Amino acid sequence: MKILVGVAVGIIVLLFSIGFLYVGYKKRKFIKLREQYFKQNGGLLLQQQLQECDRTTKAVKLFSAEELEKATDNYDERRIVGQGGYGTVYKGMLPNNMVVAIKKSKHVDQSQIEQFINEVIVLSQINNRNVVKLMGCCLETEVPLLVYEFVNNGTLFEHIHNPNKSSKLSWETRLRIASETAGVLSYLHSTASTPIIHRDVKSANILLDDNYIAKISDFGASRLVPVDQKQLSTMVQGTWGYLDPEYFHTSQLTEKSDVYSFGVVLVELLTGKKALSFDRPEEERSLATYFLLSLENGKLFHIVDEVIANKGNNEQVREVANLAKRCLKIKGEERPTMKEVTMELEGLRAMASHPWVSGIDVNPEETIHLLEEKTEVYMNSIGTTSTGYIDSMKNHITPLVSSGR
Template sequence: MPSRAAHPNAKPIQNPPVFFLDRMASSLPFLLFLFLLHFSTAASEDSTSPAIFRAVCGKSNTSDPEGFDVHFVDAMEKVFQNITISGFGTSVSGPDSNLTVYGLGQCFSYLSHVNCQLCYAQSRVKLPHCLPASTGRIYLDGCFLEYADRDVSRDSVDSADTFDCGNATFPNGPAPANLTSRLVGNLTANAYQKKGYYEVGSIVISSSLTVYAMAQCWLSLNSSGCRACLEQARDNLVGRCLPASSSDAKAMNAGCFMRYSTYPFYLPVDGSGGGSSSHVWIWVVVALTVTVVVLAVIGGAAYWRWRRSRNPEDEANSEVIRSISKSHLSFKYEDLCQATDNFSQNNKLGQGGYGSVYKGTLPDGREIAVKRLFFNTRQWVDQFFNEVTLINQVQHKNLVKLLGCSVEGPESLLVYEYLCNTSLDHYLFDTFKKHELDWERRFDIMLGTAEGLAYLHTASVVRIIHRDIKASNILLDNRFRAKISDFGLARYFAEDQSHLSTGLAGTFGYMAPEYIVHGQLTEKADIYSYGIVVLEIITGRKNQNSISTSAEGHSLMQQIWQHYNSDTLIKLLDSDLQGKCTEEEALNIFHVGLLCVQASPALRPPMWKVVEMLTSRSKELPAPSQPPFINIKGTDSTSRSESSETSYLLSSSVKSLDSGQASVNQVSVSIFQGR
């Protein structure tokens, strides 16, 4: 099924800089290490990536795709809250609206807790491909996920039920099919009576052939519904697949899943059934592949070096590096090493999605911040030149100043002005430090960040979307003035472009719902992220762990929206601000934040308008509409803490499933290309 969002900005590096390939071609041991690392990582990822058996999208579309998307994201988050605890979950989002979305997820009982979460993450990434269809379901090797515009939790069979007989067949005549038919019948008779509606079994056909089978119903069914579902699944497998001697078949119904195979799919990888020999064969293939690829790359690198001067694009890259080396932006690698005490952990200021930042002191006494990019990312060259190019083109009092970079050493380094008060999150979410953020400082931080974003969106030389606005990317100088940092994920686009279709990048909890679902990037995504930061600043609460810290198990967004509707918003004002500002001032900030996080991107005000709202109190603000993610609720105080904290991990755990990077909380997620 084709992806609904293209990824034009996510392309492999085709023409790396000169210094990179020169070093590759001259270091065979290092090259072997890189390729072994790459293949072992790929093998590890493949082993944890569940196969997709079938995706079924509804034939009718929702009348309001934008509104439906918001409730879809909310419903999937709530399914996760439950599936993390028990392996099964249902949900409903927007029950009082005409865009209600129901969700249902089930992990098969043979999966471990971790593999269940990984399977859910894979299904959650792929299921949005069905949108804007009003229903959709997906069956994976280990789990099932469904959404619909009606309650489907009691459905055992329906018109979308399907089966797959596969392409392989049994050897040795009809005997295997007959015995398999008996095995499937036994599972059908037993599974609906078992706890968890789950049953597995195997039958030995011969010394070299064993058939394994499993059956499972969703826990939302009663026993009679489970029985009806399994009987239809059995009829499809026995009546459609086994007469043709299919040796691996699956029945996929609304309320259950049944499979038989000559492969022990429900057993651990190192269990019986020939798993060890298959792994030996895999490693043999990997070893041969590594050898071939290494030789090919060495030959390719040599050939590239021969043709380097004849390739205009490579020559352009070389020219960029030469021009940087000769400009005021260039720093010597050895000088930066010495300035940071060889990147000592004592000088480490923090870490983001694409690098670590260290404090350094130059020989002339200037204090700097050195960003050391991670080498083991496929997009490292793109990220480096993206940040150098973009931030060197923009100059604003509320943007961190780029002093230069190092391009000739063994790794890429960026050099920024050093800001002594580090980042906003170090103060805002620290019980002892946040008293330093009085009302005036917090207001100035909100205003300064808004002015910096307004400049990026409308006033800079190029139109820039930051993509990762959050408290940890707002740095503070010695007077606590805000400066936006970390442009590694930023993107620019032409004036005539309405949006960019791009891979998912940013930090979960700050990402707009339409961007999560569709991957379509506009300034509105930055505005949503900014709104989250404003609400965090005024409440002193972190959006990402607000469920676990709430006595009722409500998210920060839900708490704010409930108090807004009850005219009690002032109760959520950070206690450190009580008596430090007027009620009118506080409510105005709440109002601006809610306008920025509205579910509909079209309703969010542009950043220049936000600046106007903050500085001009005379104009009456429009009423905000409902934000997304307001119905997420934990189950109890213990499980709530675990599930709310890890929900962002599992939302982004596609790092094990996609060829990008993902991380949690303060680390950015970047998913450039789905499998």
């Protein structure tokens, strides 16, 4: 009996030891695999880049794989809120009840790793209410994950090109979205600690919240520009229909490349048409080309979205169309800067909010004074002087006011 008990206890101890060793082995293997993924996904490069950045860089939270699995119910299909060639976006819920968007790539290669790290570095240096906030990332999985604030009203692309949604985009809303988007690009080019070129400005990368406030996303293709450089030689990257033709032919990336792409977004907002569509006749496939031709032939209002056409805002529509035309100049040096674009759009919004638009008689001096105040507040907010702009707006507005327009 004693022998049997001894053998049984021995077997139990042996099995327990084997199980313990196996669990320890699996745990060590799991930890080693995570370390491998961390290195494979550019963790060391990210740490190095963050150390090299200046103090304006905000901390990037490194989420564990378990945290994000739990947040998405193990990446349940019902949590998917967006899919594309880049991968999948899931809606997640963190333990503190914060709703987030988790971007998961479909597959990974070295070029995508660099793009992923680039997006983290760029977003860590941006502090702007109209940019989707980066909460952190996870490098412990086979493909790296980015965690953003959740913006729940879809993309500008969806709102422009979905008939059920486009009807809700009034002219005032479109003008504000354009102004907010331009303001972000102006901030990136002129105010950020290190100038940033977005390189993929398009309506699909402009998200809208419940109040239709614009938030710019997807900085994977963006580039930080050393302060002593005006242009960068890069592999051409962007989206057909929005891609700057000068950049495409020269591979020289400048901030004016973003200006061209923004010009296409302006035309989308004006016309409700897609930037590139093979469903249209050949001469209309490229929206930028079709728009410029229509403008040249005096047929602007033949292509303006019926949602905003003939709503008493024709003069403003013409002004925005002319601004878009300047943004779409073939030569980058002939395009305005995003700061100038932003100021013009803010000026148009200021004009729309004052009584002369409705034909009410006002004193020209009072009108210009009101515009000066609004413009000065805006210019101070982006850290630049407004004197030259106000002077130019005086010259532009005085004849309109004096004539009752």
